[in-house]
Amino acid sequence: MADPVLKMSPLKPITQLGGDLPRKDSFPGLTITERTDTALASLSARQGKPAEFHAAARAFFGFDLPAPARSATGGAYTAIWTGPEQWFIEAPFATHEDIAPILKRGFGDSASITEQTDGWGGFDLEGEGALSVFELLSNLDLGKLPSGGASRTVIEHLGCILVCRAAGKSYTVYGGRSSAASLHHALMTAAKSAL
């Protein structure tokens, strides 16, 4: 099986939980899977060139960058609003490991771009049980968060980004990579409690 990472470097990567392969846990109505196949970068608009920036975004991604508290997906990319004039861009790790220069080529001087791939450790929560699990973890009103909604939130003292892929049943939560084990522990504990 092709492993682009190993092809690229003789250094063996480990996942945010320290394993060789993504961890997956199942509960009644929920699976929690370590997300390891995503490249991430922050994309910030520079001042004074909004038209150029947004035109570049449309041309590069094929869609408009999302409004506050929203994400948008098209082709290989998902853009997540993370702050005023700032988005996180997700792309497949296998093809976009060096994501910052790839984006830079599309945006030139209209944006500041920073690789964030390993700044974060993500977990995918799939299943109807996700809502009752997040009730124990986050103050976000998930009942009102639509598909494509996204927000920062605090989970067990950790600053996280929560993305709603499909309302009520599919979510990604990103936390700081160094505390991935603590975040995973919190997710697992809440799942055992709620499900």
Next chain:
Amino acid sequence: MIINHPLLGPRDSQEFVYLGDANLIDRPDWAAEGAVDTFHDYLYQRTNPAGLHQELWFHEQGDRSWLVVTRNTLTHEITKVELARDVARARGRSK
């Protein structure tokens, strides 16, 4: 408390870090005559109103916006929330 973020809507004040009086935006000119004194007043002389107070809150566990929140210190009623960057520009701050 709930702070009605201008971009994100109602958010729990637990997500924010409080700094203080929004007059901290009005940083004096370092090159002006008597700058040491004006900086001293800027940093240390604050009003402590029993009533409406404009104050700076940082959405640290959110979108990292600094906000200017107008809050009644007697009732905690929040009557206005603005992006601090907009307030700063309106007060004449630029580069």
Next chain:
Amino acid sequence: MSQKNRLSGGQLNRSKPLNFTFDGATYQGYEGDTLASALLANGVRLMGRSFKYHRPRGPISSGSEEPNAIVELRQGARQEPNTRATIAELFEGLSAKSQNHVGSLKFDFLAINDRLSSFFAAGFYYKTFMWPKAFWEKLYEPMIRRAAGLGSLSMQDDPDAYDKGFLHCDLLVIGAGPSGLAAALTAARSGARVILADEDFTPGGRLNSETFTLGDASGADWAKSAIAELSSLPNVRILTRTVVIGSFDHGIYGALERVSDHIATPASGKPRQILWRIYSQRAVLAAGATERPIAFKNNDRPGVMLAGAMRAYANRWAATPGQTVAVFTNNDDGLRTASDLLAKGVKISAVIDSRADGPAFQGAEHLRGAVVTDAHGRLGLSSISVKLASGETRQITAEALGVSGGWNPNVHLTCHQRGLPVWNADLAAFVPGTLPVGMVVAGAANGRLSTAGALASGAEAAAEALEGLGLTVKSADLPQAEDAPVRVTPLWYVPHKGRAWLDQQNDVTVKDVKLAHQEGFRSVEHLKRYTTMGMATDQGKTSNISGLAVMAEMTGKSIPETGTTIYRPPYTPVPIAAFAGRSAGADFRPKRLTPSHKWAAEQGAVFVEVGMWLRAQWFPKAGETTWRQSVDREVLATRGSVGICDVTTLGKIDVQGPDAAEFLNRIYCNPFAKLGIGKVRYGLMLREDGIAMDDGTTARLAEDHFVTTTTTANAVGVYRHMEFARQCLWPDLDVQIISTTEAWAQFSVAGPNARKLLQKIVDPEFDISNEAFPYMGCGEITVCGGLRARLFRISFSGELAYEIAVPTRYGDGLVRAMMEAGREFNALVYGTEALGVMRIEKGHAAGNELNGTTSALNLGMAGMVNKKKDSIGSTLSEREGMNREGAYNLVGFQPVDATKPLLGGMHFINQGAPADAKNDQGYMTSVAFSPSLGHSIGLGYLKDGAARKGETLRAVNPLAGEETLVKVVSAHFVDPEGERLRG
């Protein structure tokens, strides 16, 4: 033992008997019982001893307001003191113990306190134990703690877990009695998102305890059908066993759900309790009312209870505290107790109505215009003395006495944001006044005490709330129900020479209130604190109003003029564990792991917590018995050849944009505008007041791209500060910042062989020779055959050193590769202790020196504060007070006797001067044993220190009586010229 006081009917599952023990004796009750109802059914009235006088006590209520029936539940690690028997759900195998007695419950040795009661009157604490002072700690306090303690702790870790969670709704309905159910039905049918919370395990409130009908159904059946409808709706969430404990700003409520309190052991992974934070748009408070007693002599005898509670025990739990009972009332509602108990076949020996003009009562002897003056039977009521309207006193047989002094609306949550209740003379009670924003009050909590009034006001309250939210209201069809008016003639206490009890949990009597008044305490807040009335775990729910009525009488003021004390959250006690939630023990806070954590753990590293980070402190080798051996070895080996250290924890902030250089120029006191691409510079960051905030290195990767580092501890604060500067001070500077701390695994590679080691890792197309990559150079490179990486030639250790960074997922691989590459140089890994030793040897400031009180001048960096540009802190650095002669300078110290250790925090005193504050010359900030020099060294602040090198001073620690002579030296102990790091 037989359930001799079990009546017929009730809402019990008689097909499910439950066995339980109380003080070791075995009893049987039924599913649906509380511990109190089951004990009463078994003929047990005595359930505890009082706090101060150890008086025998039984339950006076059937709910969470209970002051007396306070027991220990469960055994072993789950033993829980101070729980209320009146709300403890019975389960199979429940083990309960009475508390607060020495000896048995029936014969308590400390009941002697009751005989000594004149010594224990109000304020006894303040009066009795003033003198002599030494007795307080050794004698009085231990004695009082033993005598007055409540239940006992298991002294073991709580084996259960507690959750915290968050809920959202349009309308929170607090209480599921008639008004709460009507409110919830109205809101639910109108499509609102509703949360209905009730503290009971069976919703319905008083509907479960009364014999009224609602339409054709019994109250309990109507409640059941209302709950069934609400449960079927997707927009409704019903939380039973859930107390709303507080009302907070902007519609936030706290609620405690007792998830597993009613079972012996929580299921695996499930919580015992959940503390919910509820975000509501609107709230309807339908918390009902609490009956209040009438105080009279010995009104605390077991068997004397509130009339409404007696009725609840009979109707809901089919239990009676005695076969022959009497009722004492000042209002019509008390009469219902007599008729309900009669209907259950209990003998009513008399109905004593303090009103001469009260309505007639059939079925038992009715004594109008009479009052109860005394109660007899120390361990349980046997008879009462009644003063008749004629003035003569009669003794009446009664095993139990139901007392009703009227009902107090449960206004507590309306007052949590400093709202004040108002007096309603018709009800002779306080009703809600100013309300928290978004709250509407319904039913008995709002003084609507009839069933019909409760239903109607619940529906009205919901309609009002929903209209405020812009929702269309569909009104609920409400059943017909009783609508009796409240007829009450206030009677707070029956005057008598003996002790009449107001606050039964804290043993406060009418006399105590009078004494407090006599001694000058006029305000209710003072009264409360002097007598401790209302300060027990029940917070005076059954006593406060009566107490302030007595106070009002003393002062000649009206009750509203006297006012209430302030109600504060929580409404009922909340275990500390619930506030902690899952943040307990090893999960007290999250941990941050470095990229090399897994590898370091394999090496047997000893870890230390640095903020949330776990960092390797040192790496013990076989044969090393003390940490010093490991640390000394790590330092010497690094300085001798090469050492590697994970420095990922330092904050890293990516600064980009056309104005990035200008931005950094203003953030740091020293200039950055002209830093060349591919270069690194040390920066000192000041607060606006001129005090040092943080320091670190900044690398310029491109014209418009910098990476700046912060100390580990200040990473968050520096980022916040930079955002403040960017958004609030200079909003038009075109600069973008973002944290990249965790995105890169960064290692320091230090020592004379650092370059040789790295040359084996860095891809050959990158020349890292001293000429091509000099000290303070940086660059984006690749390593190990194409992996993107960053290299910085910076040195904290003073050696030839680099920091190398790769994406975090490869950090584990990189440290393994570097250790392999370094094998020929005997490379080793070092921890934070060795890092600290080397920085002290080199005289670098760290957190101990940048301690929030020190300026650039103190740090010896005054020259760095550039006067030709604006930067945060530069102006106020010029303040006179920060530039006085005699300011602290950071210098080095070494012991005159090289064998002596130094201690951080020691203060410097001139030789010959006394060691006092007046002669203080400064203090030691950091110390270490320097293996390079073979003796201890220290850094510290010394007045005029820069000019005092060579002086000998006393370093003193007056706390421990320690003293060492030290010599003032340069802070740069090792390689002062900096030749090594440039080599």
